Amino acid sequence: KKGFGSFVPDIYRIPAPNMYRGIDGMTEEQYINYCIKKLDESFISQVDPDSLAAIIIEPVMGEGGFLSMPAAYLHKLRQVCDKHGIVFIADEIQCGAGRTGKMFACEHSGVIPDIVVTAKSIGAGMPISATTGRAEIMDAPHPGGVGGTYGGSPVACVAAIESIKILQSESFLKRVNEVGEIIRITLEGWKEKYPLIGDVRGIGAMRLVEFVKDRKTKEPDADATLEIIRDAVAHGLIMIRAGLFSNCIRLLPPIVITDEQLAEGLQVLEDAIARAQEKRKL
Template identity: 60%
Template sequence: MKNIILKTEIPGPKSKELLARRAAALPSGLGKSTEVCVESALGALVQDVDGNQLIDFAGGIGMVNLGHRPQAVVDAIKEQLEKQIHTGALVTTFESYLEFAELLNSLTPGNFPKKTLLANSGSEAVENAVAMAKYYTKRPAIICFEGAYHGRTMLTLSLTSKYGLFKKGFGSYAQDIYRFHSPNIYRRPKSMTEEEYIDFCIERFDQNLISHVDPSAVAAIIIEPVQGEGGFIPVPKRFLEKIRQVCDTHGIVFIADEVQAGAGRTGKFLSIEHSGVVPDVVTMAKSIGSGLPISAITGKAEIMDAPHLGGVGGTYSGSPIAVAGAMATVKELVKPEFLNRATEVGNIITSRLKAMQEKFNCIGDIRGLGAMLVVEFVKNQDTKEPDMDFAMAVIKKSVSKGIILIRAGLYTNCIRFLPPIVITDEQLHEGLDVIEESIAEVLAGK
C-alpha cells in the first residue's frame, strides 16, 4: 500500500477517546457512518488523530468533488477574510454575491433570464425553491417521488422518502405532498423490458394525476435526476421528458434537485444536462462550496421574482466567506479537464466493479452516472433480495483497512462511490483493491 498508512487499528486510542467524548456531548441521533476521527485532509487522503492515513471514497457524501482543501479555494477564503466576514445580504450589498449569482445563472440549463438566491444548506435550497413555486403558481400541492431525499426540515422531510431512517418518530408532516413512483430499472418486474417498464411508470404517473392529485392544484414537481440516498438511481430520460411535458401543459414548476448529483460529479456540471431536459428551477449545495455551508436556488427570473419584497433571504445566506470559496470551486468544477476526469474516474470504478460482479454473486447491480456510482449487494443475483448486513460488513472491513465508505439505497444495501474527482489512478485502484479484498473476506467469514 502506497497511500494507506495504518499505524494503529481504526479507531485507535486517540480516536476512541474522541468517540467517547462524542457520545457524551452530542445527541445519539446524530449518526456516524464510520469511527474515523479526522486530524487533517488533503485531496483524496484523510489523516486521523492516531496518525493513520486513509483514502476517502465518501467525499463528505459528495461534498468535496474538488477534493479536501483545494488550494484555489483556501486562497480565496484567506483573501476574503482580510476584507470582511459578513455584513449581511439583507442589510448590505457586496459584489461577490452578485458575481457568483451571475456565474450560476450562466451555467445552469435554459435559454431564458435567470436569477439566483443563495442559502446555507441543501434543505434550505429546496425549501426556498418550493416556496417560490407555490408563490408563483398560487397552488398548494407538490409532487415528489419514492426513494427521494430532499433534506431534514419539516417540509423537506415531508418530501423525503425512506420513513424508518429519516422520518420515524418526528410527528406530523407538511400537507399537500404527493409521492409518485420513480423508475428503478434494476428492480423492474422480470416480465418487462426496460422500455416496457418506463412506459408502465409513465402510465402510472398519468393515473396518479387522476387518483392522487389534479394537475391544476400542483405548484411543483421536484425530482433528483440521479437519486442520491435512494441508491444512485439515474432517472430515465423519457421519464424526465414526461415530467417536463406535464409541467409545460399544466403550468407546473419543474424543480431539479442537484444537491448531491450536481457540481461536476457526473461528468457535466449538473446531472440533468445528460438528458437534455431543462428544469425551471435548480437547487444546488454540497460540492459547489467544497465543504463550506452554502447552497443556491437558480431559476427562471419570473419564478424567482414572484415573492414579495422581504419574502426570501436569511441572516447567513450569501456569506462572503462561503461565496468566495464557492466561486473558486465552481470555476474549477466547470473546466473541461475536470469534467473529463469525472468521466474517467467513473469508468475506472465501473470497470473494476463489473469485474468484481463476475466473481461475486453478492453483487446485484452497479449503477450511476459518471463518478456517482453504487454497488448494490444482494443475497442472490437471481432473486435480488437485498443484503444490508453484507453491505455493512464490507464497509466495516474496508474502513479497518483504510478506506472511508458509506451506505445508500432504499434498503441500505448499497455502498456509494463518491471519491474526490482529484483522486489519482493509483489511489483509486488501491482503494478498489481493498474493497475487493474486503468483499472476499466477508464472503469467507473472516
C-alpha cells in the same frame, strides 16, 4: 422515513423508476412506459395536476441508490409541468456539480428544469447552497421575502465562485469521466467475481454497488452491506450506505484523487467484499 414523522401534508411521493428492479418479463422500454402510465394514474388517484405547485426530482437519485431517471420519464414530467403550469425542480445537490461528467445531471436527458437546487460540492467544503431558476420565478417574491440566517457569507460565496469555475472547466469534467471509467471497469469486474453483488451502476464518478442475497430474486442484503462497510472502515476506508433497502455502497471520490489513491481505495473495498463473500461459502 422511520422515526422522522409527522410530515408536511399535501406532499405526494410517487415511486420512481428503478431499472434494476423492473418488472419481470418487461423490456426496459416497456417498464419505462409502465412507470409513465402509473405516473399518469397518480394524477387521478392522488392529486389533480392543476393543484400541484411543483414537482421535485433528482435526475440521479442519491440516497435512493444512484438510480438514473430515464430520459423519457424526465421528458414526461417536463410535459406535465408545461401543460399544467407546474414548476419543475431538479434536485442536483448530490448529482450536480460535475459529478456525473456534466455540470448538471439533467443535462444527460436534455430536460431543462425551471429551478435547480445545488449545495455540497459547489462550495468545495465551505457551507453554501444555491437555488437557481427562471427570472420570473426567482423575482416573484417581494424584496426581502426570501432570506436566510447564513445567506450571503462572503467567504463561502468566494469559495463557491472559484469552485464553480473549476467544476465547469473541460479539464475537470474530463477527469470526472476518467475517474468514473476506472471505477466502472473495476465494479463490473467485481460483479463477475462476487455473487453478493447484484448490480453496479452510475454515471461519471457517481457509482454504486448493490448487494443481494440471491441474484435471481434480488433480495436485498443489508447485513452484508453493513458488514463490508465496517470491514472497509477498519482498513482505513470511509464508506456510506444508500438505497431504499440500505443494501448499497456508494462511491463518490474527490475528483482530485490520483489513479494510485483510487486503486488503493478500490482494493480495500474489494478485499472487504471478498471476505464477506467467503464467509457465505462456509
